Amino acid sequence: MKEFTYTITDPEGIHARPAGVLVKQAAGYACSVKIAKDGREVDAKRIMGIMSLGVKCGMEVTVKCDGEGEDTAIAELETFFKENL
Amino acid sequence: MEMQGKSVFGGVAMGRLSIYKKSDNVVKRVKVSDIDAELQRFEDATVKAKKQLAALYDKAMKEVGETSAAIFEVHQMMLDDLDFKESITNMIKTQNVNAEYAVAVSGDNFSTMFAAMDDDYMKARAADVKDISNRVISVLQGAEDTKLDSNEPVILVAEDLAPSETVQLDKSLLLSFVTRYGSTNSHTAILARTMNIPALIGVDYDDGIDGHFGIVDGFEGVLYIDPDEATIQKYRKKQEEEAEKARLLQELKGMPDITKDGKKINLYANIGGVGDVPSVLQNDASGIGLFRSEFLYLGSETFPTEEEQFNAYRSVVQTMAGKKVIIRTLDIGADKQVDYFNLEHEDNPAMGYRAIRICLEQPDIFKTQLRAIYRASSYGSIAIMFPMIISVSEVKRIKDIVAEVKEELGSQGIEYGDVELGIMIETPAAVWMTEELAKEVDFFSIGTNDLTQYTLAIDRQNPRLDSFYDAHHPAVLRAIQMTVENGHKGGAWVGICGELGADTTLTETFLRMGVDELSVSPSRILAVRSAIRNCDLSK
Numbered sequence: 001m002k003e004f005t006y007t008i009t010d011p012e013g014i015h016a017r018p019a020g021v022l023v024k025q026a027a028g029y030a031c032s033v034k035i036a037k038d039g040r041e042v043d044a045k046r047i048m049g050i051m052s053l054g055v056k057c058g059m060e061v062t063v064k065c066d067g068e069g070e071d072t073a074i075a076e077l078e079t080f081f082k083e084n085l
Numbered sequence: 086m087e088m089q090g091k092s093v094f095g096g097v098a099m100g101r102l103s104i105y106k107k108s109d110n111v112v113k114r115v116k117v118s119d120i121d122a123e124l125q126r127f128e129d130a131t132v133k134a135k136k137q138l139a140a141l142y143d144k145a146m147k148e149v150g151e152t153s154a155a156i157f158e159v160h161q162m163m164l165d166d167l168d169f170k171e172s173i174t175n176m177i178k179t180q181n182v183n184a185e186y187a188v189a190v191s192g193d194n195f196s197t198m199f200a201a202m203d204d205d206y207m208k209a210r211a212a213d214v215k216d217i218s219n220r221v222i223s224v225l226q227g228a229e230d231t232k233l234d235s236n237e238p239v240i241l242v243a244e245d246l247a248p249s250e251t252v253q254l255d256k257s258l259l260l261s262f263v264t265r266y267g268s269t270n271s272h273t274a275i276l277a278r279t280m281n282i283p284a285l286i287g288v289d290y291d292d293g294i295d296g297h298f299g300i301v302d303g304f305e306g307v308l309y310i311d312p313d314e315a316t317i318q319k320y321r322k323k324q325e326e327e328a329e330k331a332r333l334l335q336e337l338k339g340m341p342d343i344t345k346d347g348k349k350i351n352l353y354a355n356i357g358g359v360g361d362v363p364s365v366l367q368n369d370a371s372g373i374g375l376f377r378s379e380f381l382y383l384g385s386e387t388f389p390t391e392e393e394q395f396n397a398y399r400s401v402v403q404t405m406a407g408k409k410v411i412i413r414t415l416d417i418g419a420d421k422q423v424d425y426f427n428l429e430h431e432d433n434p435a436m437g438y439r440a441i442r443i444c445l446e447q448p449d450i451f452k453t454q455l456r457a458i459y460r461a462s463s464y465g466s467i468a469i470m471f472p473m474i475i476s477v478s479e480v481k482r483i484k485d486i487v488a489e490v491k492e493e494l495g496s497q498g499i500e501y502g503d504v505e506l507g508i509m510i511e512t513p514a515a516v517w518m519t520e521e522l523a524k525e526v527d528f529f530s531i532g533t534n535d536l537t538q539y540t541l542a543i544d545r546q547n548p549r550l551d552s553f554y555d556a557h558h559p560a561v562l563r564a565i566q567m568t569v570e571n572g573h574k575g576g577a578w579v580g581i582c583g584e585l586g587a588d589t590t591l592t593e594t595f596l597r598m599g600v601d602e603l604s605v606s607p608s609r610i611l612a613v614r615s616a617i618r619n620c621d622l623s624k
Contacts, residue, residue, distance in 0.1 A: 009393040011359060011384075015206055017155055020162045047159070048166045048195060048214075054204050057393070058385070082392075 002074035003064040006081045013056035018085060023047045025080050031067030033077070090263065090288035092306035093274035097324040098261035098283050099317070102310070103239035104295040105246070112222060115183040123177050127184040130224040131170075135161050137220065148256065153276055160217050169195060185225045192218025216247040240299050242290055246273045256280060261301040263288050263308055281331075334611040338369045342614055344596060345621040351602040352614055353409070355582060359397055362404050364607040369614075372409035372466075374530065374604020375582040376401065378454065379417055387425050388450060394457035402465035409466045411530070411604075412458055413509065415450070416440045416472040435538065440473035445482055455490045459501040468505035470530050475514040480525045507577070511535035516564045523575025530604070531568055533583025537561050556585065562594070569598045580604055589616040596620055 010018060026033040026044040033044040037059060042049035044063070055061055063081065065073040117123045138161045145154035163169065169191060176187035192214055200211040238260050245266040251273055262284040267273050277284030283303025290308070300309040300320050309316060342352040353374030354365040365373060381389040381397055402410050417423055418439025419431040431437040444451035458469055471483055487506065494501055510516060511532035519529065534545070540560050543550045565581070572579040580602030585591060587605035589612060595603065596617065605613055 007390075009390065009396050011393075011397060017159060020159050023162060043167070046166050046168050047162045048168050051207065051210060052198060052202070054202055054207050056204070 001064060001066040002070045003062055004074060004078050005060060005062045006078070006085070007060045008055055008057055008085050010085045011057050013059070014050060014053065014061075014085060019047050019050040021084060022050060022080075025077065029065070029069060029073040031065045031070045031073050033073065034064045034066075036062045036064065086310040088288050088290060088308045088310070090285035090306050090308060092303045093267075093284045093286055094277040094282065094303055096261075096281070096283035096301075096303040097320050097327060098240055098301040098303070099320060099324065100260045100299065101237065101239050102242050102263075102294050102297050102299040104292060105241055105243035105250075112185045112189040113183075114186045116181050117177070117183050118181070120178055120181065123184050124174055126225065127173060127177065127188070127221075130184065130221050131164055133224045134217070134220045135164055137224075138164070149276060149280065156213070160213060160220075163213065163217050164221070185222050188218050188221045188225070212245070212247060219247075240301055242288075242294065251276050261285075261303070263290070263301060265289060333615065337611050337614045337618070340614065340618065342371070342617050344617060345619070346623040348596060348620075348622055350596060350600065350617060351409075351580070352610060352617070353411070353580070353582075353602060353604040354607045354610060355604050356401075356607070359400055361607065362401055366404070368607045368610040370607065370610045372411070373401070373405060374409075374411050374580055374602060375470075376410055376412045378412055378415055379421070382415060382417055382423055382426075383421065385425075388453070391453050391457045391460075394454060395460050398458055398461035398467070399464050402461050402467060405465060407465055409468060411468040411470055411505075411507070413470050413472055414441070414454055414458075415444060417443065435535075435544070441471050441479060441483070442473065444471075445479065448486055451486060452490055455487060456494065459490060459494055459504060460499060462502035462504050463500040465502075467502065468507060468528070470507040470509055470528070472509045472532070473511065473535075474508045474522070475512050475518075477518060477521050477525060480508060480522060484525070509582075510568050511539070511583075513540050513564065516568055519568050519571035520575060523572045523577040526577055528577050528601075529568055529572045529579045530602075531565055531579065531581045531583065533561065533565070533581060533585035536564060536583065537585075540564060556588070557591070561585075565595075565600075566598050569600055573599060578602065587613055589613060592616040593620045593622075596622055 008014065012018060014022065023045060034041050035044045035050060035053070036042075037053050037055055040053065042053055044050060063074070063077055065077065138157045142154050142157035145157060172191040172194065173184070173187045176182055176190065177184060196211040196214040196218075199207050199214060202208060236258070238258050240261045240263060241254070241259055242263045243265070245264050246262065259280070259282060261282050262273055262277055264273060264286050265288060267286045274284060274286070283301045285301060285303065285306055285308060288308050294310050297310050298312070300312050300316065302309070302320065341349065343349045351371055353372040354368065354370035355375040355377070356362065356365060356373055357377045358380040378394075381394055398412060416439070417426065419428045419434035419437055426443070428438065455469075458467060461467060471480075474480060484506070491501065505527040507526050507528035507530055508515070508522060509532045510519065510529045512535070515522065516536070523529070537543075537556065537558070538545055541554065541558055543554050545554070569579045578601040581595060581600055582604040586595075586603040587609040592603075592613060593616075603613060
C-alpha cells in the first residue's frame with residue numbers, strides 16, 4: 001500500500017464539483033483508492049462518500065492506494081491533488 | 086396586501102401569480118416476485134435519468150452558462166455513485182421491494198446524511214439527492230416532467246425550486262421567482278441573477294394567492310397582491326425607468342471606453358476575492374485594477390501558504406484570460422482582526438503599523454506573497470502594487486526584495502512572467518514625492534478613500550464630521566492632478582482605484598487631467614463607461 005498526506009488549498013474545499021473531478025480521476029485506476037480525514041475513510045471512486053467527508057480548505061487528508069499499479073496511481077494522484085485541490 | 090421577503094435580485098415584475106405544483110411522486114411499497122426484472126427496471130431508469138440530465142446540462146449551458154449547468158454534471162455522477170446504487174439494489178434484492186420504493190428510501194437516507202452535516206454548502210446537497218431520486222422515480226412511474234401551467238408570462242410562486250425544475254421552465258414565461266424557502270446562494274437565486282429577473286425568497290404566502298395579480302419589488306423585497314391603482318402606476322413608472330437604464334447599459338457592453346473626441350481610457354474593476362471575477366466579466370471590465378489580497382489573510386487562521394495564495398491568484402489570472410490583473414499586496418493593520426499577526430492594539434491604527442510597513446518589517450510574510458504572485462504571473466498578465474507608500478527609500482527596499490524573490494525563483498527553475506510594479510498614492514507624503522517616485526515604478530494608482538481621509542484629516546467612520554466632509558474637496562482634486570502630471574513626467578501611467586473613480590460627476594474632470602485608468606466596483610463599470618462615452622474633451 002502507498003499513501004500521501006495533503007493539505008487542501010482550493011478555497012472551495014472538496015465540494016460537489018471538485019469531488020466529481022476527483023472521482024473521474026480515481027475511477028481510472030485498477031487499485032483501490034481511499035481518502036481519509038480525521039480517521040474516517042471513504043472510497044475515492046464514490047462521489048457521495050467524498051462529499052460526505054465535508055473537506056474544506058486547509059484540512060489535511062490522507063490518500064491511500066492499494067493493489068495493481070499503486071505506484072503509478074499514488075504518484076499521479078499526488079500531482080493531481082497539487083494541481084486541482 | 087403586502088408580504089415581506091428577502092430579495093436575491095433587484096428589479097420590478099408585474100403579472101399573474103402562479104403557484105408551482107410539484108408532480109407528486111406518491112411511492113407505494115410493493116412486493117415484487119421477479120427481482121432480476123426489478124433490478125433491470127432500475128438500471129433502465131437510471132440510464133434514462135442520466136440522459137435527461139445530460140440534456141438539461143446542454144440546455145443550461147446554452148441558456149444560463151456553465152456556473153448553473155455544472156450541477157447537472159454532478160447529478161449524473163451522483164446517480165452513478167456505487168454507495169447509492171448498492172443501497173437501492175440491496176433493498177430490492179433482500180426485501181423484494183419495488184424499485185420506486187427502494188430509490189425513495191435510499192434517497193431519503195442519503196439526503197438526511199447531508200442535511201445533518203455542519204456545513205451550509207453540504208446541507209444544500211441534501212436537495213440535490215432528493216432531486217435525483219425524484220427524477221429516477223418519475224422515470225420509473227412514467228411521469229412527464231412538470232411544466233408551467235400557463236401560456237402567458239407569470240410570477241412563479243413555489244415552496245422551493247430544484248435546479249432541474251428551474252432549468253426546465255420556459256424562460257419566456259417567467260417574470261419573477263418568489264419562494265418560501267431557499268437561500269441567497271441557492272440555484273434559484275443564481276438563475277434569477279443570470280436571467281436578470283427579480284426574485285424573492287422567504288415569502289410566507291398562502292395558496293389563496295394563486296391566479297391573483299401581483300407585483301414583485303426586488304429592490305425592497307416586497308410582494309404586493311392585488312395592489313391598488315396608485316401602487317400599480319408607481320411600479321409601472323419604476324419598471325419603465327429600469328428598462329430604459331438596463332437597455333442603455335446593455336448597449337454599452339462590448340463598447341470601447343473612449344470619449345467622443347477619441348481619447349481612450351482603461352476601465353478596470355475592483356475585486357475582493359476570487360468570487361467577484363464572474364461579475365467583472367459580466368460587466369465587461371477590461372481588466373482588474375485592484376485585487377485586494379486581504380481575503381486570503383482574513384479568511385484564515387494561520388498565514389496563508391504560498392500554495393494557497395498561488396492557487397487564488399492563478400485562478401483569477403486564468404479566468405481573466407490575458408486581461409491585466411493588478412494585485413495589491415497585503416493591506417492589513419490593527420483595525421482588522423487577524424489574530425495570528427499578533428498586532429498590538431493601537432489608538433490610531435489608520436496611521437499605524439500596517440500594510441507595507443508590516444511587509445518591510447517582516448519580509449518573510451512579504452516574500453511568500455511575492456513568490457505566489459510571481460509564480461501566477463506566468464499564467465497571464467499581472468501587475469503588483471504596494472499600499473501606504475510615503476517615501477522613495479521604501480520603494481527601493483521593495484524593489485530589492487522583489488529582485489531577491491525573482492532570483493530565488495530563477496535558481497529553482499520556476500517560471501514567471503513580466504510584472505509591472507506600481508504603488509498606491511494614498512498619503513499626502515506620496516503625493517508630494519510623486520516626481521521622484523515616478524522614476525522608480527511603472528504606474529501609480531490613487532487610492533482616493535485614504536488620500537481624502539489623510540488629506541482632510543477627517544475620519545470617515547465618525548458621523549459628527551459629515552458636515553466638514555467634502556468628497557470633491559479641491560485639495561484632493563489638486564493632489565490627483567499633481568500625481569497625474571508628475572507621474573507622466575517620470576514615465577509612469579496613473580490610475581484611480583478609490584470610490585471617487587466611480588463618481589460619474591468627476592469622470593470628465595479626470596479625463597481632462599489625463600488619468601489613464603479608472604478602476605471601479607464591477608456594478609459601476611457600465612455607468613462609468615456611459616459617462617466616458619458622453620464626454621467630449623475638444624469642447
